[in-house]
Each structure stands twice: as C-alpha cells, then as structure tokens.
Amino acid sequence: MLKKLTALAALPLAASIWSAAALAQSKEPVTIGAIEILTGPNNKYGIAIKNGFDLALDSVNKNGGVLGGRPLAIAYEDSAGNKDQAINAARQLIGRSKVPLILGPTLSNEMFAAGPVANERKIPIVGTSTTANGITAIGPYVFRTSLPEADVVPVTLKTAQQKLGIKKVAVMYGNDDAFTKSGYDVMKGALEKLGIETLTTETFGSKDTDFSAQLTKIKSLNPDAIVVSALVEAGSGILLGKKALGFPEKVRVIGGNGLNAPKVMEIAGDAANGTLVGTPWFVGKSDPASEKFVDAYKAKYNMEPDQFAAQAYDTLFIVAKAINDAGAAEPEKIKDALGKVKYTGVMGPFSFTANRDPAETSGVVVIEMHDGKFRQFN
Amino acid sequence: MSGTILALENVTVRFGGLAAVEAVSFHVEPQTVHGLIGPNGAGKTTAFNLISGLGHQSDGHIRFDGERIDDWPSWRRAQRGLGRTFQNIRMFGEMTALENVLAGMHAHVGGGLGAALLRLQSFRAAERAAILKAREILAFVGLADPSARAGNLPYGDQRRLEIARALASDPKLMLLDEPAAGMNPSETSGLIELLLRLKARGVTLLLVEHDMHFIMHLCDRITVLNFGRKIAEGTPLEVRSDPKVIEAYLGTKVAERLEAGARVR
Amino acid sequence: MLAQQLVNGIISGATYALFALGFTLMFGVLNVVNLTYGVYFSTGALIALYATRHFGWPILLALPVAAIATGLIAVVIDGLLLTPLRRKKAPELASLMVTLGATLLLYSLMTAFIGTDIQRFPPAAIDPSAIEIGAVRITRSQMLIVGTAFAMVALLLALMRGTRLGLAIRALAENPDVARLMGVDVTLVTFFVSFVSGTLGAAAGILIGLNYNAIQPYMGEAMMLKGFAVIIIGGLGDIRGALIAGLILGLLEGLTAGYIASTLKDAVGFLLLVLTLWFRPVGLFGRAAAKRA
C-alpha cells in the first residue's frame, strides 16, 4: 500500500520530465559524431570524455534538445588510440552516418590523421582534449575547446617563478610521444621568455621505468626545480626516482598537462607531494557551476570527474548552442556559428579565437599535489 | 689427370676434445663403387658431412675432381658435381615427385629472375627440356607417378626419389648414406640393381652401409673406419679377411647387443 | 656523480640480468626463443600484487607463492604450445612464431580484463629507506635486486654444474635424442626448466615492480627488448654471459645518459646488439659451436 502511494506521488514528477523528453523524442534527432578511445590502453581518456558528453547530453535533451525540440544524439566511434582507425571512423561518420559535426578524436596524433579528412569534406571537427601545437592549423573546419599547452604551461611556470623564486631548472621530457614532445616545445619557449635558465635537458622513453641516470645528473647540477613533460606512467616514475635519490624537498617538479591526473598521486604516493601543474579545470575548483557538475557526475558515474570530462561536458553545450544558433543541422552553418559562440561553463567563460582555439585563459589554475589530493596553489 | 675423383688427406675433425675423425686418408677412383664401412660411431656420417660441406674439418684437406674444396660451402660442392642422399631421407614432402627431381636440377636448368618473369621463349624451352629429362630420370629409378606428392610415397619409393633427385644434379660423385636402411630384402635387391645401372651410367658412388651383403656385392673398393681412424682398405675380399676388421666388428657386435638391451630397458 | 652513476648502472644492469636469466636458460636448454617469457614477468608481478592487496600478504610470502604459481603457468604453456611442436620436430622458427602469437594473445587478454592502468604495491610492502655511503644512495629494494641477481646466477651455475639434475639439463641442451638414450626423462626435465624459467621471470617482475612501483600487463614487453639485447650479447643460453652482459648494458646506458646524452640511452643497447651480431654472433662468451645454419 505504502509502495503504491509513493509510486503515485512520484508520478507527476516523472510525467513532467517525460513530457519534455517525449516532445524531444517525437522529432527526428540531430546526430553528431564522436571519435574517442573507447578500448585499448588509453581508453581511460576516451571514457572520461564520453562520460562528460553523455552527462551534458542528458541535460541538453531534458531541456528540450536542439533546433526547437529535436533531441541531440551522439554516434560514437572507437579509435582505440590508433590513427588509422580514427581515419576510418571519421570517414564512416561523414560518408555513411552523414553527421554535421564530429567531436574528438582523443589524441593529438589521431587529430592529425582524422582532422584533414573532416576538413576536406568541410565537416567541422571539434577536439576536446587535443592540446598539441598545430592542431587548428590543419584547416578552417578544425576547432578545439581544450586549452593548448601553449596557454597553460606559461601560466604554471610564471606562477612558480613568482611564488617560489625559481631561477634555474632542469628539463625532462618523453621524446617518443607526440604529446610530451610538443609539451616540451612549449616549455622551452616559455622558460626562455620568462628568463629562467635551463641547466640541462634530459629525455626518456614513455615506457621507461628507470630514470636514475638522468636524475643523478640533474641532482649534481643543483636546479631549483625540475620541469617535466611526461605522461602519467613515466611522470610518476620520475617522482619516485627523485625521492629514491634523495633530492632536497624544495626542488619541486613542475609538470605539463600529462601530470595533471590524480593517478600520479596514486602511483607515486608521497613522492608526488609539491608537484605543480596548471590546469583549465580541477575537481576542487570553488565555483557553483563546477560544483554542480561534480555532484552530477559523481551521482551518475560514482567517481570524480577529471579535466577531460569537464572539457567534454562544456564542449557539448558549446556545440549544442552552435547548432541552435546555426538554425539547421548543416555543417557550414554550424561551423560559422561555432566561430561566434559565447558560453560560460564549468571551466569559465569560453569563445573561439579567429584561429579556432580557445580565446580565454583566465580559467587556468595552478594546482599542487598534496597527500593524494590536488589543492589550489595560486 | 690423377685418376682420383675424391681424395681425403689426413682429415681430422674434433668436437670439443673428442676426435670424431682422426687423420683419415683415402681416395675414390672414378666410375667405381667405393664403400665406407665401420661399426656404429666409427665416423662414417661425419666423414660424409665433411665431404659434402655440412661440416668442416679441423685439419687436413679434401680434394674433389682435382681441386681443394676445404673452404667451399655445400651448394658450391653440389654445383661442381657432388651429390648425396641422407641416412634419414630428406624429401621435399610437399612437392610432387617431378618437382623434387626438377629441384635437383637447380644448378643446371637455365633461367634467371628476368627470364622467369618475362617467360621468354628460351625459358619455356628450358623448362620443357628439364621436365622431359626429369621424367626420364624418374623412369630410370622406377617411379611411375611423377605427380604424386613426395611425402605420400611409400618408404622404398622415397629412397628411390631421393636418389633420382641427387642424380638430377648430374653428379660426378654421389654419396649414399645407408641407402638400404629400413628396406626389406626385395627392395634391397631392387636397389642394388638400380645402383649397378647408375654405375653403368658412369656415376661414381661412395656409400656408407651396414648391410654387409649389399656392400660386398656392390663395392669395388672398401675403406674401413673404427673409432674415427682408418683401419683397413682394399677389395671386398681383402677387407673381409683382414683380422683388424674382424676384430672391430666382433668387438662391436657385443657392444651393439649391449646397447640394444639398454634401449629396451 | 660518477659513483652514483656507476651504482645506478649496476642496479639497472642487475635488473636486466635478473630478467634475462630465465629467458636465456629457456633458450639454452630448450632451444626456443620463448617470447611468452615477458608475460611471466608481468604475471608474476600481477599475482604478487593481488596477493598483497587483497589478502594482505607480506611481500616475503607473496613473492615465492607468485613466482611458483607463474612457474606452473609456464609449464602449462610449454605443454600446450611447445611440446606438440617438439614432438613434430618442427623447425625452431615455428616455436618462435607460436610463442609470438601466444604473447600477443596473453597480453591482450590481460589488458582486456585488468586494463593497462599502472598499479602499485601497497606502501607498506616496501621499506622505502635508503642507505647513504658518501655521496651514493641505494634503497633497500635496489640492494635486494642486485643481491638476488648474483645469488640466482650462483644458484643456477651450482645447479647446472654440481647436480645430477644439472647434468640431465645439460645433456638435454646438447641433444634431446642423446639425452633420451642416456636415460634422461626429457619431458620431466623440460617441464622443470620451464618451471625454473617461469619462476625466475616472475621473481624478476616482482622485484623490479617493487623497485619502480609501476605494475601493468605490458611491463614485460618493454623488458623483452632489453632482454633480447642482453641474451644475444651474453650469448644465447649462457647464464654467466647474461649477468655480465646485463651489467655491461646497465652501466653503458647509465654512463651514456649521464655523460653523453640521454637521447642515446636506448640506442646503446641496440648498437651493442648490432655490433655483437656483426663481429661475435656467439655472444661475448659463447662457444665456437654457434648455431650456424
């Protein structure tokens, strides 16, 4: 009896949600494509991104979809981190599914392969996690919502210089990976600009586990900090190696986007303490929109979102807005609308530059690893 | 012309500290059948491998057809007219009998890569001629079906095919490593007949065999090895009555029986 | 700095040697380049990880149990893949190919089930303290690696040279048919060697995983490339050679990174490999009876 009553009480609420959804579902959906790494070694990135998209998609469709009530849908294709599969996916989304816009792919490498395909067919393609240099130079249909390393790293280094008085550093980067190599290129430029002296530049392979030779050399040069462009695995190894060699505590590691992951603290433990990274967003950001997003994400997926999920979340709203502004699900119109879109999401205010990169960098925060958690540094 | 086709001069080979063949010298006259016999472990197959280039001696020289061939790899020896068969038949099992024999003609069939690709008139003519000759060789050794898969042939026919394949390379000297091994008496007598016809064709034969009847019946001259050393040489009659040979064989008869017993256990 | 670099080199060299021991043993005795060896490295580390994490076992218990379990897996894989080929007297490349396929299969299955995320031993598993001698620092887990590498080499050499089993293993290495005639139970000895190799591979994986604290299915694959270099430089099947080649490689890499350029660190091993193949294909200490075709 009681059960029935609660069920009855819940009815009107459910009905109100259903009516909006029913309205949206009665019309033909607008399907956009997404190419992400859903399987294979790097699928943690792709899955975070997909989660972000799906969470935003729920919200968009609950609020009446796009273009006056048409539901928005995403056709996912898996790239598995492989550039050939990314090309295949892009071709099939365009030629077969006839999507007016593509989200992704996950990695810069994949964008270099798939971007030209979309660009050639004049289909806008929007990267949410591709931070390497030269992405948007592929062509006028290639956009990205992720802040490139070139925007984030200088902020991190400048903050470290101002707050810690860093004058001379050692640089380490993974030279066999496009992401870490392009991160290094940015670091090099930023260090020169800020007048910080580079004592030595050391490289390693992204699958290496032993960094003692490089770190021993660095230790003998007495740097104020070590600037590292690495992915999670190697980055954590460097932090552990640094601790094993007994570096003075004041020598911090300053990382690029690759170290911007809770996983680093999980692997390196207290060896990660004091590591600085810059990020367009982090989970502890004190901002109402951001907190709401974190709560919703936790409720749906039972875990904390990362920056990839946040970027994806914002991007879907940006794209939905552009489709509405365009007034039709046509690639050319969406492309023009994207260029003009203004949106304020969990990462802060957003618009595209003329070169289709994010215009605003005010959202960048520098964060510090401390006992397994990120905390704001600046 | 010295009148010898093959000469071993003080040939020694050591594996680790052990000498498998020690200071062995003998020579083979053209157009004869020469036997190499001795108890198990006497170094016969080792000597064969040295002659055919599958192993290299630590000391001494080997001359073939007047040339010193010590440093020649096996295919070069084969190209110059040295053919052989193996103790455990080494057939190209996937190939047909005809193709096996054609493969044996490798050194003599013309046609490089260009000719094969362009299918020149001369290439096709050479192939046709080779096929005719291969069929003739198959007929000579008594194999009826050229298109049979070699791996499917009965044991005795595989032996014949291996001889046909070696014969196809048109050898001046043919080494036969226990050709009658595993054959029944009627197969053996067929083989003897075949080898005699080979000899009549002008091919010099050097053979290792355990079957004494076979050896005595076929060979013009015999070299006897024991423990890697040459202990006797001569015509079948001379060798048969040589006390050292008798002693070696008597000694090993006992040893062989012992070994057989060990295997059963 | 030099002293620390030399110590670094010896540690990473011991790592390579420890890894290469079982690999070279497998090749030397069983005459197969068994590529599944890298999988044992990963498997051992993952089993030990599971045991410490989920059952709270101390590492001193988890290590031998995981190593033995992996050794048994190695026996099963040998029985399934290589025994049939041996029976058929298949060419040695067939066994290389079958283990290549199996390796791909096993790695992919492992990642399908547990993902490629790096996992770590619980912090309590390792004593993080280090010893300082002058300017040189060495952690306890590093000392454990170096100690184990030398101990294993000594143990293996003693086994091979001083026992009846060792004699049987050597006979098998020389010639399986002759060994059979001598009364050696070839199947049993083959399984024993697989078991020992698998155990060694797993032990290496656990110790190295403890030291760098980064465990994931593909950790064995990265080591395999160094492993190849070490066993070819040391001579295929040569236990002493594996130790010395491992140390040489570790030292050269460390010194190259420290004094020349870290970009060349990985190239050193392969340069050494190519030079070995050109000038001394039997390896540094290999006997003249190389496996020439």
Next chain:
Amino acid sequence: MPAFLDDFLFSYQSLIYSLGINGLLALSMYVVLAIGQLSLGQAAFMGLGAYTSALLTLKVGAPFPIVLLAAMAVPALAALIIGAPTLRLSGVYLALATIGLGEVLRIAFVNSELTGGALGLSGIPEKAGYTIIFGSLALALIAFVLVSRSRIGRAMEAMREDEVAAGMLGVDLPRYRISALVVSAMLAGLAGAFNAHVSSFISPNDYGFDAAVTILSFALLGGIGSPFGPVVGVVILTLLPEVLRPLHDFRLVFNGLIIVIAVLFMPHGLLPWRIGRTGARA
C-alpha cells in the same frame, strides 16, 4: 559518379586502401616465409619506406615515381646491412635482429629533427590512389606466381622444406636468403610509401612491433602455399573487424590466436592450395 557511390567510396576509402597496402605487406612477409626464414622487421621496413617517401615529397618535392623508387631502395639497403651478418646464422638470429632493427629505427625517427621526432610528419599530399596501389599489388602477385613456377620458386620451396637438402642440390643459400630479404624490404617500403601518401600523417609509433606481428598473422592465416594465401589473410583480417564490430575490442587477441592456431593446427593456412612449381607443360 552517383552520390551514393561517392559516399560509399569516401566512407570506406581508407579501408579499401588498407586492403591493398596490407596485401603488399603480406606479400613482403610471404617472400621471407617462403624460404623458411622469419623477419619481424616488416613494420620497420615499411616505416623506412614511409619516411623516405614522405621526406622526399615534403622537403625535396621529388616526382612520385622517384619517391617510390627511393622508398624501395632505402629499406633494401637496410635489409642488406641487417641481413649480411645474421643470415649466415640460424633463422632465430634474423628474427631477433629484425626486432632490433625496428627499435633502432624508432629511436632514430624519434630523435631526429628531420623526421619531426615523436610528432611525425604531417601534411603529406594524397598522391597514391586505387590504381597505383592495386596495380602494384597485382603486379607483385603476378611476379610471384611466375617466379614460383620456375627454378627459383622450386629452390625457394626446397629451402623452406629442408635447407640442408636444398644446399646439397646446389642452391646458393646465402644468396637466396639475402635476395628474399631485400625483395621483402622493397615491397614493405613500397607499402609504406603508399601508406604515407594516403593517410597524410605518419609517426614513429605506427611502425612498431605490433604492426610487425599483425603482418605475420596475415600471412599465417592465409597460408604460404601460394602467394594468394597471404592476400586472402589480409582480406579477412582487415574486413572482419569492420563487419563484426565486437571483434574490434579483441582484435589483438584474435591476431594472436590466429598465429597460435596456424602454427599448431593449420600449417597450411586457410588456403591450403599449393602453387605448382613447373614453368611449362611437357
């Protein structure tokens, strides 16, 4: 061209290209397997061809035919260097040395400014098309069939079945081994050049060990009784994951399984038909 066909070709263009390119790669593996050797350097040879061709196109602006020739010549040279010492030894050494070659090349590509380091080379113009890719594949197939039916083909099969016996028939083993490796490297290099000129972007990690193993699985699945076997293997392994989506997740599991099963249970591959070895009827 009707719109639907245009869309179809657009959607599946890279898939169709990869059929042709993988076909050439499978044949490059076939040449080596056909004489009983194993190379795990096919991906490295392919990478050399890809980089050589991309650099010549991007930096020199060389005409495409010259680019293709160079993309075959450079891997051929690498094959000579790697083959000369190892081919004297047992087959295992070649397999191991070619793995080493792959690593050395990867390190070289990663560290060289000229090749763009880890970022690779992008913006390579699309110069290869259906005609040249499938024309090359067809030519290679015809050439292999013609060679199979000659003394060279007989010698190759003899070597695969029993090298010692082949040597005793006068087959010059080292020459055959090195020639096969060089031809194989040239084919892989050509495939690499096509790959670079249809996908616009290449990077060092495209030509790693996994790629080499995949190439091996093409050949082993199809079988090496005739040059058509490896091509059949390519068609299946390239199309199957597209048709059976769930297979995608287990692509590598599948490739591994194929190698294991092929070696243990179907030594002749899926296409057990064996090509004849006579060059004429008589």
